Amino acid sequence: MLENIAFLQSDFFTGYIQPVLVITGYVLLLVVPLILAMAYLTYAERKVLAAMQLRQGPMMVGPFGLLQPLADGLKLLGKETIIPSGANRVIFVIAPMLTFMLALVAWAVIPVNAGWVLADINVGVLYLFAISSLGVYGILMAGWASNSRYAFLGGLRSAAQMVSYEVSIGLVLVCVLLTTGSLNLTDIVMAERDWWVDLLLFPMFIVFVISALAETNRAPFDLPEGESELVGGYNVEYSSMTFALFFLGEYMNMILMSGMTAVLFLGGWLPPFGIEALAVVPGVIWFILKVCFVLFVFLWARATLPRYRYDQLMRLGWKVFLPLTLIWVVIMAGVLVYAEALPNMAGG
Amino acid sequence: MVTAGKRNWLPISKPTRPTGKERQQTMIESLFFYVLSGVLVLSALMVISAQNPVHAVLFLILAFFNAAGLFVLLGAEFLAMILVIVYVGAVAVLFLFVVMMLDINFAELRRGMGRYLPLSGLVGTVMLVEFFWIFSKWTSDTAAVAPHMRHAPLEVSNTHALGQVLYTHYAYIFQLSGLILLVAMIGAITLTLRHRPNVRRQEVSRQVDRHPKDVLRVEKINSGEGVS
Numbered sequence: 001m002l003e004n005i006a007f008l009q010s011d012f013f014t015g016y017i018q019p020v021l022v023i024t025g026y027v028l029l030l031v032v033p034l035i036l037a038m039a040y041l042t043y044a045e046r047k048v049l050a051a052m053q054l055r056q057g058p059m060m061v062g063p064f065g066l067l068q069p070l071a072d073g074l075k076l077l078g079k080e081t082i083i084p085s086g087a088n089r090v091i092f093v094i095a096p097m098l099t100f101m102l103a104l105v106a107w108a109v110i111p112v113n114a115g116w117v118l119a120d121i122n123v124g125v126l127y128l129f130a131i132s133s134l135g136v137y138g139i140l141m142a143g144w145a146s147n148s149r150y151a152f153l154g155g156l157r158s159a160a161q162m163v164s165y166e167v168s169i170g171l172v173l174v175c176v177l178l179t180t181g182s183l184n185l186t187d188i189v190m191a192e193r194d195w196w197v198d199l200l201l202f203p204m205f206i207v208f209v210i211s212a213l214a215e216t217n218r219a220p221f222d223l224p225e226g227e228s229e230l231v232g233g234y235n236v237e238y239s240s241m242t243f244a245l246f247f248l249g250e251y252m253n254m255i256l257m258s259g260m261t262a263v264l265f266l267g268g269w270l271p272p273f274g275i276e277a278l279a280v281v282p283g284v285i286w287f288i289l290k291v292c293f294v295l296f297v298f299l300w301a302r303a304t305l306p307r308y309r310y311d312q313l314m315r316l317g318w319k320v321f322l323p324l325t326l327i328w329v330v331i332m333a334g335v336l337v338y339a340e341a342l343p344n345m346a347g348g
Numbered sequence: 349m350v351t352a353g354k355r356n357w358l359p360i361s362k363p364t365r366p367t368g369k370e371r372q373q374t375m376i377e378s379l380f381f382y383v384l385s386g387v388l389v390l391s392a393l394m395v396i397s398a399q400n401p402v403h404a405v406l407f408l409i410l411a412f413f414n415a416a417g418l419f420v421l422l423g424a425e426f427l428a429m430i431l432v433i434v435y436v437g438a439v440a441v442l443f444l445f446v447v448m449m450l451d452i453n454f455a456e457l458r459r460g461m462g463r464y465l466p467l468s469g470l471v472g473t474v475m476l477v478e479f480f481w482i483f484s485k486w487t488s489d490t491a492a493v494a495p496h497m498r499h500a501p502l503e504v505s506n507t508h509a510l511g512q513v514l515y516t517h518y519a520y521i522f523q524l525s526g527l528i529l530l531v532a533m534i535g536a537i538t539l540t541l542r543h544r545p546n547v548r549r550q551e552v553s554r555q556v557d558r559h560p561k562d563v564l565r566v567e568k569i570n571s572g573e574g575v576s
Contacts, residue, residue, distance in 0.1 A: 122505045126429035133437030144448045159445055183507055
């Protein structure tokens with residue numbers, strides 16, 4: 001007993017073990033709700049699509065089919081993991097893990113409420129941008145390692161698509177940074193903007209949401225998996241949990257992109273339109289509601305829009321969004337300098 | 349969730365003897381340093397020794413990552429993120445893209461190994477010896493370099509510091525490097541752009557301009573006569 005107390009007071013414990021345990025606790029507090037949200041996003045997607053198509057959606061498992069995600073998860077767990085004999089085994093197995101991991105890791109810097117952030121780093125936006133640009137590797141590796149034509153074509157399509165739309169996402173981020181003067185996500189949420197600056201940012205918000213659809217390979221830009229031509233794309237050869245990791249990684253990326261949209265454009269945890277009276281509702285609730293709204297737009301787009309053709313997708317990325325965002329950066333910078341509305345840069 | 353304030357990633361400096369918690373910190377930092385640089389060196393070795401070029405590119409990506417980690421340890425978080433965004437997020441994707449599409453005969457690659465080994469070994473050894481020779485003798489004359497150097501403003505984060513120095517004191521050099529990149533980009537485009545005359549393209553403006561009355565003709569057909 002005495003030894004235990006001595007251990008608790010030792011340098012090593014207070015300096016290293018204790019912080020690690022605390023941080024692990026915080027990570028779990030963030031990751032467990034996220035995984036639940038991801039499971040129920042699959043449910044929400046089926047329900048929303050069903051409602052828009054005058055169907056009922058999942059109804060059988062549990063009340064209103066609420067236990068359907070769990071049943072699906074169990075089903076996938078119970079299946080056999082098949083690794084094709086011609087596949088490059090190591091890369092084949094690493095690819096889905098990488099996809100899933102990257103989607104989770106990015107949440108480290110997203111503030112869900114005032115001060116509720118795992119790592120409040122100075123370059124939060126750049127970190128998010130870096131992590132979201134890595135998502136392409138999981139898909140590219142899966143496509144190549146499967147040693148299958150369909151999977152490979154899906155991987156290549158996805159790589160070209162994600163690289164193209166990242167350019168416009170980067171320029172949209174520059175526009176946001178011009179109005180906030182900080183790369184820290186908490187500062188970006190707290191930045192006070194005039195109404196006309198918000199108005200100037202609005203077109204960039206639209207561009208960002210559309211690019212987010214393309215970046216997460218969602219309809220109407222879901223060409224990497226275009227089932228009518230590629231029978232499922234980069235993940236044809238995957239089964240069981242390896243498939244589930246891709247599937248869930250895609251949904252996690254959707255939640256991540258919605259979180260980014262909420263933080264960058266919708267004011268994060270702050271009540272909407274700056275209405276003070278609504279501040280009684282806790283910030284987390286506002287954050288979750290905003291994320292849900294953007295997610296609903298994702299699902300809505302899937303139910304409404306037909307899939308783009310590949311050349312149209314590339315045209316939209318390179319010939320419409322790239323010039324538009326590039327010009328908008330110049331316009332915004334010019335207007336902000338002219339109106340002397342640039343945020344105070346000396347503040348750090 | 350951690351309510352700690354913004355972290356200032358200042359470079360690690362040891363003005364006095366570290367005590368207690370500080371020593372713990374430096375120990376963990378040096379542990380991270382050795383892990384990161386160890387993996388960096390190993391993956392760099394794998395880049396040149398891997399048989400499969402796709403594996404080589406993936407090891408290159410791992411090397412970039414560890415280099416970014418080393419930058420973070422140095423307190424240069426902006427450089428770390430830019431390294432990941434530019435090299436891992438863009439350049440290496442294109443590498444991988446190209447390498448994956450190459451049709452490679454692995455057996456033939458292995459056969460070439462023995463033939464090129466003496467020559468490449470010689471070139472490598474000469475370069476290594478020269479590097480050792482240069483860097484063992486190399487010192488910088490502080491007085492001569494001083495007019496070209498700028499102190500980083502320490503009270504702001506290093507992103508601000510870089511911006512303040514880059515766009516004021518080094519503005520011309522910065523613009524020049526931008527111009528070089530522009531020239532390289534135009535060069536790459538002119539080298540690869542081919543005009544193929546008989547390709548059907550979608551022209552959105554033409555499609556939008558099309559009007560029913562330009563392309564549709566309503567015929568009144570009497571029964572038993574047909575269209576003339």
